[in-house]
Amino acid sequence: MELRQLEYFLAIAEDLHFTKAARRMHVAQSGLSASIRALEVELGAPLFLRTTRQVELTQAGRALLPEARRALASISSAKDAVAAVQGLLRGTLSVGSLQCLHVVHLPAVLARFHELHPGVEIRMRQSGNADLVEEVRAGRLDLAFVTRQPKIADDLRVSALAGEPLVLACAPGSPFAGRESVALAELTGQSFVDFNPDWGTRDQVDRTLAEAGIDRHVAVEVNDVHSLLDFVAFGLGVALVPQSFALKTDRAHFVGLRGDTPAAETVVVTANTVGAAAGVLLDMVFEARAGRLRAAG
Missing domain, CATH: 1.10.10.10 (Winged helix-like DNA-binding domain superfamily/Winged helix DNA-binding domain)
Structure with a gap:
């Protein structure tokens, strides 16, 4: 062959x-x-x-x-590895990501990578969690930033980036808006705004509410953060979202969850063997993440 x-x-x-x-x-x-x-x-x-x-x-x-x-991906990685030993990165770096990756500013990191390694062509795409993971497994993506899934194939490597608590987003006129905290059980019967299935934190929220015994109704489904928050702000439903979404709008109210607060965890998925360019980008991502944590501390 x-x-x-x-x-x-x-x-x-x-x-x-x-x-x-x-x-x-x-x-x-x-x-x-x-x-x-x-x-x-x-x-x-x-x-x-x-x-x-x-x-x-x-x-x-x-x-x-x-x-x-x-x-073919392994052969390409082998060529890149030899080039890397010679101090040269080349080839193609294919990256997948969910929307609004709060744990690291990916455009800035990719721009810095391109500045340092102009011989590498960068390709970037956004999609749903399962689709991105499958693209990595099939060798079409070198790495993908996704929300942690309950089960990922054994031939993939999962590295945690960060986790953050889920909070309730609601309209200013909602009965929840003036509260300090809300119990999940109080959300029974509420209409929800959420991402399309498999998009963003949708699967995480589905699991969280199912485990709490809440059979919810999703009235509005979207595939971008700003639309989700706009629909919430105008009273079309409530939403469970990562805490960092509160930085994106002042029109919706954000309320903490009472008790054992569920968290959304962002991970990076790669093949077990990582190519030279992907390895360099990962180092830059974790370095940038560490820098943000030091600045926040």
């Missing part, structure tokens, strides 16, 4: 089109097709279902896809 065969396979699997994949890989379509046929013969199974209208992965192709991605 050759590296080029895996690269051709991955290009077709992503485009689901032989002509587009050949154009992307700068190779004649006949050469690309011949390479895939040779790979299928070696593996003893067809990888694609080809018709006049479409291309689909077979069951064998779907099984090979994550392994091919991991293999």
Whole structure:
């Protein structure tokens, strides 16, 4: 099995089109097709279902896809590691993050990284927690900043960044607005504003309220922090949010939770083997995080 065969396979699997994949890989379509046929013969199974209208992965192709991605990512990491020994970082650094990463100012850290290592192309995307974790597992992201999940695959490494308590966000006219604290049980029957499922702290809040025996109604679902706080401020529902959200608006009121206060924990997820560029960025992130903690103290 050759590296080029895996690269051709991955290009077709992503485009689901032989002509587009050949154009992307700068190779004649006949050469690309011949390479895939040779790979299928070696593996003893067809990888694609080809018709006049479409291309689909077979069951064998779907099984090979994550392994091919991991293999190519490992080869890329090996090249980066050799370059790093020579004092040079190069290649691509793919980063995923949830919205409003309060524990570290990611744009500033990435800008500093780019200044120090201009030979590395930075790619950045935001998405839901599960999607970002799967992107890391599949080798499409080098690392991702997410809210801690109950279970993450054993082939991934999870490093804690910080945790902060959840608080109640409510409208100025809410009966809760003038309170010093609120018990979770008092939220029974309330309409909620929250993120879409798997987005931000939604899963954490779902688990927290389910464990408290509260069957809640989410009236408004959004995928950005500022919309969530605006809907809360106008009385469309209450929300459980990380304490740092209180810094983002003065139109909503924020009230602490009574008793054993649940916390939202932000973690960074990587493969067990971290590439050179990702390792440098992680060092910068934890250094920046330590600096913020010293400044706050």
